[in-house]
Amino acid sequence: MSEKTKEGTSWTQIREEVLRRINERIWQPGEIIPNESELAEEFHCARTTVNRALRELATSGIVTRKRKAGTRVAVNPPHKAILTIPIIREEVEAKGAFYRQNLLIRENRSLPAFLAGAFRVGDDTPLLYTETVHFYDNQPFIYEERYTSLDAVPDFEAADLEKVTANEWLVQNAPYSGGDASFFAVSADAKLARAFDIPIGGALFATERNTWFAEKPITHVRLVYHPGYRMRTSF
Structure with a gap:
C-alpha cells in the first residue's frame, strides 16, 4: 500500500x-x-x-x-501468533488467478447439535446459514459452510451475498476481539467428492474457525480446501 x-x-x-x-x-x-x-x-x-x-x-x-x-x-509486543482472517477473493487474485463464487445455500437455520460445544450461542439466537464454493480459475478451491449470529451482526441478514461473499463482508464489517481455529484432515463425503470431483473417501485439508466480540459469538465457519492444498503462514 x-x-x-x-x-x-x-x-x-x-x-x-x-x-x-x-x-x-x-x-x-x-x-x-x-x-x-x-x-x-x-x-x-x-x-x-x-x-x-x-x-x-x-x-x-x-x-x-x-x-x-x-x-x-509497544516496546515489548506480545510474542504470539496473530491470526489474520484472509479474504478468499484477495488470496486467489493475489496469485494471478480468476476468482468467482457460487452461493449454494442461504437460509435461517438452527445450529446442529454436534456444533453446540464449538459455537456457544443460545437456543433462540437467530442464525443465518450459508454454503459457498469459492473458485480458483474456475476450479473448486474452497467449500465453505458457515453459521453467523444475527444477534452479533444484524446487518448481515440484509447483505447481498451474491455480490460480496460472507467471508469478505464479515472481515470488513464485523470486528472481532478473539477467536479460535482448528486444522485437520477430512475424508470426502458424497457432497465434497461431488464438489471437488474426487472419489468418496479422498483426503482433504479442513479448518474450523470461531470468532467473537466481547464474548458474543459472531460466526462459525468450516472451510474444506481442494486436494493437495498446503497452508503456509508466517510469524
Whole structure:
C-alpha cells in the first residue's frame, strides 16, 4: 500500500498498513504515531474508522493507547501468533488467478447439535446459514459452510451475498476481539467428492474457525480446501 491510500479506505486496510509500518520499523518501538485526525486525513476516511483500526491493534498488544498521551508503538509486543482472517477473493487474485463464487445455500437455520460445544450461542439466537464454493480459475478451491449470529451482526441478514461473499463482508464489517481455529484432515463425503470431483473417501485439508466480540459469538465457519492444498503462514 502506498503512503496515500484511496478514498473509502476500510479499517482493516488501515490496520494492516499501520502494522506494516511498525513491522518495517518506519515507526520505532516506543514512538508515538500520528494522531487519529492526521491518519484520517492521510487515509481519506472518518476518525471513527481510524479509531477502530487502532483499537484492534491495541487489543493485540501491538500499540498502547493512553488518553491525552496518544498512541505509541509497544516496546515489548506480545510474542504470539496473530491470526489474520484472509479474504478468499484477495488470496486467489493475489496469485494471478480468476476468482468467482457460487452461493449454494442461504437460509435461517438452527445450529446442529454436534456444533453446540464449538459455537456457544443460545437456543433462540437467530442464525443465518450459508454454503459457498469459492473458485480458483474456475476450479473448486474452497467449500465453505458457515453459521453467523444475527444477534452479533444484524446487518448481515440484509447483505447481498451474491455480490460480496460472507467471508469478505464479515472481515470488513464485523470486528472481532478473539477467536479460535482448528486444522485437520477430512475424508470426502458424497457432497465434497461431488464438489471437488474426487472419489468418496479422498483426503482433504479442513479448518474450523470461531470468532467473537466481547464474548458474543459472531460466526462459525468450516472451510474444506481442494486436494493437495498446503497452508503456509508466517510469524
